[in-house]
Amino acid sequence: MSKKYVDLETLKYILYDIHKLEELLSRDRFQEHDMESLNLFIDSVKDFSDRELYPYLQEMDANPAYHKDGTVIVHEQVQKVMHQSGEMGIISACFDYEDGGLQMPISAFQAAVYIMDAANNHLPGYPSLTLGAAELIIEFGSQVLKDKYVPNMLAGVWGGTMCLTEPQAGSSLSDVVTKATPTNDGYYKITGQKIFISGGDYKGAENIIHLVLARIEGAPKGTKGISLFVVPKNRLKEDVTLEYNDVMTVADFQKMGQKGYCTTHLGFGDSDDCRGWLVGEEHKGLAQMFLMMNGARIAVGRGAAAIAMAAYRTSLQYANERPQGRKLSADGKKNPTEKQSLIIEHPDVRRMLLLQKSIVEGSLSLVLLASKYQDILTTATSKEEKEKYHLLLEMIIPIVKTYPSEAGAESVDNGLQVLGGYGFCADFTLQQYYRDIRISALYEGTTGIQSQDLLGRKVPMHNGKGLELLSAEIVKTIIAANNDEELKPYAKILGDKLELSQKILSHLMPFALKGNYERYLADANLFMEYMSIVVLSWLWLEMAVDAKKALGNSDRKFSKTFYESKIHTMKFYFKYELPKTNSLAESLMNNEVVTIKNEKEYII
Secondary structure: OOOOOOOHHHHHHHHHHHOOHHHHOOOHHHOOOOHHHHHHHHHHHHHHHHHHOHHHHHHHHHOOOEEEOOEEEOOOHHHHHHHHHHHOOOOOOOOOHHHOOOOOOHHHHHHHHHHHHHHOOOOOHHHHHHHHHHHHHHHHOOHHHHHHHHHHHHOOOOEEEEEOOOOOOOOOHHHOOOEEEEOOOOOEEEEEEEEEEEOOOOOOOOOEEEEEEEEEOOOOOOHHHEEEEEEEOEEEOOOOOEEEOOEEEEEEOOOOOOOOOOEEEEEEOOOOOOEEEEOOOOOOHHHHHHHHHHHHHHHHHHHHHHHHHHHHHHHHHHHHHOEOOOOOOOOOOOOOOOOOOEHHHOHHHHHHHHHHHHHHHHHHHHHHHHHHHHHHHHHOOOHHHHHHHHHHHHHHHHHHHHHHHHHHHHHHHHHHHHOHHHHHOOOOOHHHHHHHHHHHHOOOOOHHHHHHHHHHHHOOHHHHHHHHHHHHHHHHHHHHHOOOOOOHHHHHHHHHHHHHHHHHHHHHHHHHHOOOHHHHHOOHHHHHHHHHHHHHHHHHHHHHHHHHHHHOOOOOOOOHHHHHHHHHHHHHHHHHOOOHHHHHHHHHOOOOOOOOOOOOOOOO
16 A cells, blocks of 8 residues: 555645744744744654554454444554554644643644544544543643543543434434433532444543533523533542443444444443533533534544545546556547557546545645634734634634535545546545545534534624635735736636625525524525635635745745646636536525425425
């Protein structure tokens, strides 16, 4: 298996040159870091991924995690990667020094874990969820909870999860019924069930620390009555030894992809002895969990973008090695005596490869943009800066989660097509990537939920201030592109699409103002797709502006072809992807209503 599963040059180009990581290092929080040390960290993660993740990708698919005797049997690499992620500082990278962290920019961290995701998407979820659970305890938990649980989590000795979904509730968290009963001993008795818990249990793990949403007896109905609890699989006794905490692994879920990343069904309190400790205030659980949820949504987008990258690199390598057919001559015929052409020479194959490249690299830029916004937000020193980057981040999080997931699946699908019949065979990893990436559109809120979040919550937020700020960022790039004659036409096209988005909202907003939210949100998925394509077009135009500048410099970092490829891919995206906004706009502004249920049922 080739280790060319990630384009490290492009990753560093987008991180360093497009999103300007070095500028973040002047902020107080990051002053002990420099570009050399961060580059070494990223390179060490690549070496780690080459050794400990990528070689096991197909093996973990062929030998899925499975439930046996009350636990889940996983590949031996799970514990190894957990422990080494702790030792290398991957889990603790972004935490404060005082909490055992490295205070690393989130941008650099996300770039590093992107490499792990591309190498083997079955493994990074274990340390990533542990990181997220530890973050919640650090942010909202008492000092006692921090001291008890966080050090072993950051060391990769103990795992961590978040437990939201229940059998009867799905994504509707207002219907959570897991119960927390207070006692006089400082803990609550937890009873209930949670499903689809990634990394929820596995044989050999000394402990799993669950962050559980539950309802305290007498709490208000709906999301306002949900609290958050630390519920360890094994609780700490006074002598610091562990004892079972009545958290049962009922079953695991056998999946079409990501088979090495276990997904469990957990039961709490079957013997009435499951103890949980309140995190922060009562009834604030959902708001607290959203700290982890936002990070998790960016992580899902990052993972999907990485899978698509690995699939692209595989199909690109195949296209450069596979001879088949011959190019047409001027008379439209093929000469059977000529040497066979490599399939990368055929225009239709090149179209599919360029589609993959445009989605893959654009998605990577999107993920790192969100990471940069997080870094600026967490280090902001003024109220104005905090508000600006909070709103910008809120605007793009649903897009970051959705676009790499949906377009990434399309990208992998095209990669599979490049391989032809071999793409459908287990000899090559494309079919596995195709199965692995499909979960991304379901994780952490489906595409439909993200779309309703974007149109229903984020667009109207602060009277449209978030969208206004995002549009202003796009306009900056349009202005810069207008200064270059070659890029000027593309700047005009993007400006027109941005203006069209306002016309779409002018058409939809009156429904919301009249209280007809069902009609307002009926085509939220289409609006999500529209805005995603506009944002990706912006990021590609931004790359083209930078590439044009670099081509004019004699001391450029990368080859001339490297920069020219970015401009060429931008042109591809504007020709083949951006025009899709026309049909989306037509549908969004069409007055025909065909998906809202009325007194008659037409889906029969």
